[in-house]
Amino acid sequence: MIIGGGVIGLAIARELRLKGVRKIAVLERGAVGREASHAAAGMLAPNAETEKLDEFYRLCDESNRLYPDFAAALFAETGVDVGFDRQGTLYLALTENDSEEIGRRFAWQRGAGLRVERLSAAETRRVEPFLSPDVRESLFFPEDRQVETRRLVAALERFAALNNIEIRERTSVARIVFENGRAAGAETEDGEKFFAGTVVLAAGAWSSQIAAGALALPAVKPVRGQIVAFQTAKRLFQRVIYSPRGYLVPRADGRVLAGATSEDAGFDKSVTTAAAARLRANALEIAPSLVNLEIVEQWAGLRPLAADRRPVLGSFPQVENFLLATAHFRNGILLAPVTARIIAEKIAENRDSDYLRAFGPERFRANDSRSLNISA
Numbered sequence: 001m002i003i004g005g006g007v008i009g010l011a012i013a014r015e016l017r018l019k020g021v022r023k024i025a026v027l028e029r030g031a032v033g034r035e036a037s038h039a040a041a042g043m044l045a046p047n048a049e050t051e052k053l054d055e056f057y058r059l060c061d062e063s064n065r066l067y068p069d070f071a072a073a074l075f076a077e078t079g080v081d082v083g084f085d086r087q088g089t090l091y092l093a094l095t096e097n098d099s100e101e102i103g104r105r106f107a108w109q110r111g112a113g114l115r116v117e118r119l120s121a122a123e124t125r126r127v128e129p130f131l132s133p134d135v136r137e138s139l140f141f142p143e144d145r146q147v148e149t150r151r152l153v154a155a156l157e158r159f160a161a162l163n164n165i166e167i168r169e170r171t172s173v174a175r176i177v178f179e180n181g182r183a184a185g186a187e188t189e190d191g192e193k194f195f196a197g198t199v200v201l202a203a204g205a206w207s208s209q210i211a212a213g214a215l216a217l218p219a220v221k222p223v224r225g226q227i228v229a230f231q232t233a234k235r236l237f238q239r240v241i242y243s244p245r246g247y248l249v250p251r252a253d254g255r256v257l258a259g260a261t262s263e264d265a266g267f268d269k270s271v272t273t274a275a276a277a278r279l280r281a282n283a284l285e286i287a288p289s290l291v292n293l294e295i296v297e298q299w300a301g302l303r304p305l306a307a308d309r310r311p312v313l314g315s316f317p318q319v320e321n322f323l324l325a326t327a328h329f330r331n332g333i334l335l336a337p338v339t340a341r342i343i344a345e346k347i348a349e350n351r352d353s354d355y356l357r358a359f360g361p362e363r364f365r366a367n368d369s370r371s372l373n374i375s376a
């Protein structure tokens with residue numbers, strides 16, 4: 001049984017089915033895929049975003065490498081094209097400070113063996129002619145990609161429908177049920193009980209609100225992210241484009257997404273005019289050619305954040321059939337395939353990935369994980 005029908009819960013359900021698990025249910029409080037997974041920009045950018053080559057980078061990179069097969073398999077299984085796009089990411093310098101930052105990143109990333117190219121202003125505008133004349137230079141990450149998040153969720157939902165995965169919407173889990181030291185199922189707010197051999201908690205930003213008996217679940221906090229979208233008649237940009245202050249994600253249908261805020265607003269998913277103005281200003285700094293375009297859509301979602309900003313994957317040693325797959329923060333779309341693989345291998349084959357050790361819930365025991373600083 002999986003609690004939470006976002007990209008993480010649905011991807012785990014699919015992987016369990018592919019590994020031959022017969023009875024799979026997803027309990028979802030609202031409608032599947034309508035929370036953070038619906039709001040995400042869909043960037044698969046482990047290289048543009050990394051600050052060091054640690055275990056987290058390796059996890060992100062591995063998931064990025066799984067994506068071509070993941071997207072192709074989903075298309076074969078469901079007929080849904082998830083808009084997997086390999087055009088890469090550009091990271092722009094628009095000020096002197098940005099250039100210093102880019103120089104620093106280029107030096108260490110090249111030194112560490114990442115695939116990154118440094119482009120002059122002229123080279124940058126040759127590949128993306130609609131960028132600002134203020135662009136001084138850029139880094140190009142050819143192995144970063146993007147996916148159309150809403151189609152990804154639709155494909156996973158379709159897979160569930162075609163493969164006899166039970167999806168129970170409008171089913172809000174209040175607590176995990178334990179019997180004889182093992183997880184036995186879940187109980188809803190209305191007192192309805194569901195029983196299962198294994199329970200996976202994948203409830204995103206709400207994960208630590210669910211009671212788990214004597215287990216101290218790591219605190220997971222919501223971090224609101226807002227995005228605005230412009231509509232262009234045809235696709236203006238080929239690549240995902242970052243600046244140190246924002247990003248543009250061009251979709252095949254001509255939409256250009258501009259994101260994203262990072263706000264401590266509790267579970268409030270409202271959008272604000274102040275955020276729209278800021279996102280628009282950041283977008284125009286990157287591409288003044290967007291100036292005459294109206295914002296056609298604005299939305300917000302809640303990123304799930306743990307105290308150390310890393311995902312929580314795996315179980316507590318005392319209750320092995322209760323697993324967590326949560327706190328993917330800014331990278332849940334990128335990390336869906338690798339998370340699904342790690343969790344499904346553990347459940348279906350009792351295989352312990354090294355990542356379960358690195359990202360397991362036990363790592364918080366020594367710390368006070370209840371006080372989180374969510375800045376940035």
Ligand SMILES: Cc1cc2nc3c(=O)[nH]c(=O)nc-3n(C[C@H](O)[C@H](O)[C@H](O)COP(=O)(O)OP(=O)(O)OC[C@H]3O[C@@H](n4cnc5c(N)ncnc54)[C@H](O)[C@@H]3O)c2cc1C
Pocket residue numbers: 003004005006007008009027028029030031032033034035036037038039040041042043044171172173174202203204205206207210224225226227259260261300301302303304325326327328329330331332333334335
């Ligand atoms: C603005 C924005 C931009 C982003 N951009 C990117 C990006 O470019 N690339 C990237 O990789 N990631 C990005 N992310 C992050 C990504 O969206 C998340 O990490 C990912 O969606 C988390 O997936 P999830 O399934 O854990 O959470 P969610 O999609 O939030 O799903 C959790 C589900 O659990 C359900 N649930 C909650 N409580 C209960 C309960 N008690 N009982 C039953 N069900 C429950 C919820 O209703 C929800 O459907 C972005 C996020 C935001 C907000």
